[in-house]
Amino acid sequence: MAGLRAKQKADKTRRILDAAATLFRREGYDSARIEAIAEMAEVSVGTLYNYYQNKGDILVATVAMEVTEVLEGGARIVANPPLDVAEALRTLIAQYYDHSLVYLSKEMWRAAMAISIQQPETPLSRRYTDLDGQLSAQVVRLVETLQARGVVHAGVDARAIGEVFFNNLNMMFIEFCKVDAMPLGELKARVEAQHAPIARLISTVKIV
Structure with a gap:
């Protein structure tokens, strides 16, 4: 029962x-x-x-549903990533971005972001922040996995670099949501271009 x-x-x-x-x-x-x-x-x-309790609760629950599915897809990538830093990042981030508009529009994302900023001590805001934390941790795990497989230099601080990658992809997603006319392809291209120099620096495989 x-x-x-x-x-x-x-x-x-x-x-x-x-x-x-x-x-x-x-x-x-x-x-x-x-x-x-x-x-x-x-x-x-x-x-x-x-x-x-209200529409804000429903909106954040929708964000949570979206992020849960993204994390599940991301976990499969992290478990067996491409053995190239730039390609692995591109694959994981594409999983995030491609799913981002399945349930939510840009206007809905803006509303959810506003709730999290305007009401920082509420359960809604804490839930939103926790979801961001889970995504950040997954990017860190990707870098750790690549490092364990010898693709990232052993001396690299995987957590710090992973958080840098996440913070950038997250901020760029915010900028994407601000501009209704910006296509998803442009967002991906800009983030890939920004991550490429860091990927080259931390990679043990040097591409000529």
């Missing part, structure tokens, strides 16, 4: 998040109504409020 309740809860949660993502995209985060989300998800408004 407990297993059935858990399955029903997971199903309702997913329906709510899918409905919210659809309406946030269609109507805009500010304009979308809780009642409309509940109706599309085929749950009562009361049930929705049992799961989430």
Whole structure:
């Protein structure tokens, strides 16, 4: 019975998040109504409020769903990365960026970022920060894996370099979200160009 309740809860949660993502995209985060989300998800408004206190909760939960899937895909890459620093970074970052607009629009990302900055002590903001921390840790693990396989110099501080890579890709993603007209391909190209010199410096394999 407990297993059935858990399955029903997971199903309702997913329906709510899918409905919210659809309406946030269609109507805009500010304009979308809780009642409309509940109706599309085929749950009562009361049930929705049992799961989430407000739209901000729903938005951050959608971010969490997105990041969870990204981390799962990233884990497979980190477990068996290309044995070239630049290519490994490009592959992992492409996994992040390609998935970033599956559930969320740029406008939704901006709203989530604003919540995390404007309300830094709230559970919503702490959750957002924790998700960033998990992504950063995964980039660090990529550098550590490459180092363990002899592709990155042994003397390199894998944690520091991994955090540098993440901080840059994250800041560039923020800039991408600010500009509705910027295509994903441009974001990838700019980040790859910025990471390439560092990748060459830390790599044990010198490309002529």
